[in-house]
Amino acid sequence: MELKPVIGLEIHCQLLTKTKLFCSCPTDYVGREPNTIVCPVCLGLPGSLPVLNKEALKLALRAALALNCTILKKTRFHRKNYFYPDLPKAYQISQYDIPLAVNGYLVIDGKRIRIRRVHMEEDAGKLVHPTKTGRLEGAEYSLVDFNRCGVPLIEIVTEPDISSPEEARNFVMELRSLVQHLGVSDGNMEEGSLRCDANISISVDGKFGTKTEIKNMNSFKAIERALAYEINRHMEVILSGGEVIQETRHWDDSKGITTSLRGKEEAHDYRYFPEPDLLPLFISDEMVSEISKTMPELPWDRRNRWKMDFGLGDYEVFVLSSSKVLGDFFDACVREIGKPKEVSNWIQVELLRIVDDLRLKIEDCYFAIPYLKEVLELLEKGVINNQVAKAVFEESIRERRAPIDIVKSKGLEQVSDEEALKDAVKRVLEENEDAVKSYLSGKDKAFNFLLGQVMKVTKGKANPAVVRKVLEEELKALS
Amino acid sequence: MKVSRGDVEHIMKLAYLDLKGEEKEKMIHHFSRILEYFAKLQELDTANVEPLSHVIEESTPLRDDEVGEGLSQEDVLGMAPDKEGGYIKVPRIV
Numbered sequence A: 001m002e003l004k005p006v007i008g009l010e011i012h013c014q015l016l017t018k019t020k021l022f023c024s025c026p027t028d029y030v031g032r033e034p035n036t037i038v039c040p041v042c043l044g045l046p047g048s049l050p051v052l053n054k055e056a057l058k059l060a061l062r063a064a065l066a067l068n069c070t071i072l073k074k075t076r077f078h079r080k081n082y083f084y085p086d087l088p089k090a091y092q093i094s095q096y097d098i099p100l101a102v103n104g105y106l107v108i109d110g111k112r113i114r115i116r117r118v119h120m121e122e123d124a125g126k127l128v129h130p131t132k133t134g135r136l137e138g139a140e141y142s143l144v145d146f147n148r149c150g151v152p153l154i155e156i157v158t159e160p161d162i163s164s165p166e167e168a169r170n171f172v173m174e175l176r177s178l179v180q181h182l183g184v185s186d187g188n189m190e191e192g193s194l195r196c197d198a199n200i201s202i203s204v205d206g207k208f209g210t211k212t213e214i215k216n217m218n219s220f221k222a223i224e225r226a227l228a229y230e231i232n233r234h235m236e237v238i239l240s241g242g243e244v245i246q247e248t249r250h251w252d253d254s255k256g257i258t259t260s261l262r263g264k265e266e267a268h269d270y271r272y273f274p275e276p277d278l279l280p281l282f283i284s285d286e287m288v289s290e291i292s293k294t295m296p297e298l299p300w301d302r303r304n305r306w307k308m309d310f311g312l313g314d315y316e317v318f319v320l321s322s323s324k325v326l327g328d329f330f331d332a333c334v335r336e337i338g339k340p341k342e343v344s345n346w347i348q349v350e351l352l353r354i355v356d357d358l359r360l361k362i363e364d365c366y367f368a369i370p371y372l373k374e375v376l377e378l379l380e381k382g383v384i385n386n387q388v389a390k391a392v393f394e395e396s397i398r399e400r401r402a403p404i405d406i407v408k409s410k411g412l413e414q415v416s417d418e419e420a421l422k423d424a425v426k427r428v429l430e431e432n433e434d435a436v437k438s439y440l441s442g443k444d445k446a447f448n449f450l451l452g453q454v455m456k457v458t459k460g461k462a463n464p465a466v467v468r469k470v471l472e473e474e475l476k477a478l479s
Numbered sequence B: 001m002k003v004s005r006g007d008v009e010h011i012m013k014l015a016y017l018d019l020k021g022e023e024k025e026k027m028i029h030h031f032s033r034i035l036e037y038f039a040k041l042q043e044l045d046t047a048n049v050e051p052l053s054h055v056i057e058e059s060t061p062l063r064d065d066e067v068g069e070g071l072s073q074e075d076v077l078g079m080a081p082d083k084e085g086g087y088i089k090v091p092r093i094v
């Protein structure tokens, strides 16, 4: 019996417009007082009429084109009806039978993941549950904030072409990078501007199994863990002769399990019908070609450019393109400094760690570009060694101080003078008789210990290549 | 076309309505009438007719992405039956 996971994703991205999808309320709801950016349209008050935001349409089209979709010339909106307190109209304006775009794909590690459709819809409000966990269970009542109501979204639905949790994660990472590069969405999973649900089933000897839908995966890691958990759960049910129940399940990140939402959600019966308050939407060829012409550089083009022009490797370009801000920062560094390979290495190994330690954001690190330039120059001229360079770079960012100042005031210049290092080497050999003996008796490991001791005695400033040479000579003299 | 009691109860649930036994019977009758009317329409041959969802064959108007005036929090909360700290307060959901 051959069991294979079959995964499809549904991803919602909030569009980077100034105003909502059908009204002129602002979209920047994060940190706002509740219920302060709403109007009769997004509250669904009687007599109000929705009018489509042109910019939202353009951004949605840009995403659809970048996903290689066919844009439908005539599309329309539907009402999706359901009762929930975060939905004041009791319906969401969405698209149903004729979405904006269909039949696209996104390439992940050389494999085409087909996109079934891309459509526009409006976001719902936010609920606050006054319980310890913030979850709905056990809440005596709930509080509603309609500020997010009507914020424009695109929903991107894949075909069930994804075959592992890792591939699903990579897909979402690439899609996030894409929408960021397009300026379509900021793609922030933690803040919910990019949300991902998954449909999953197990095919048995090529025959499709029953699907479950997983919600509440709020990070790349959560996507991978939730899908791995759910695949296992399905497999266990199947292998023990049971049957998977078609249902929606909630990923609990702290417990690391999915739980059934059965009973909490009425069977999906949304009674869709065409939105009578909006006319159909005709997409002209002019609009499509205008958007195609003004397409920004896409992540895969960027990666190719870095590979071709800079000679970077697959892994390097993958890391650098994982978010647009990081890629922009790298490009800015190379414009300023040149040396793309070294710059890439320093960003990935040193800067990302420093940024993490100091809780900085990459986009706030442009001040560090001249510092990196200086550090690389000092290193190249042999003024400082590699170890010192790393420490100086970190300190320059932490203290916002030029690397050369740090090097001078702390006397960190590299010592390459053989005579000067000879004293230090001799002292170390005298103080570490055991290590010397063990080296002379053939234990090569002792050499590195002695080298380390010399670096320590010289406070890390010695030129390691010169130390190595002197140490070899002195040890030879002893043997 | 006969609508069953189960159909009506399902619709009631979706619409958050609570109907008494007698009202349900009435709804069964009303719903059946509506469906009979549509059944009549379906007798027409529409094989060569384009489906029409809107009477006006024009593209929906678009607006520029410019922020406009909305309602004040006071106005919004004033329309709600209950409130708490700037939020609208609603009864237990599940």
Ligand SMILES: [Zn+2]
Binding pocket: A020, A023, A024, A025, A037, A038, A039, A040, A041, A042, A043, A150, B070
């Ligand atoms: Zn509004």
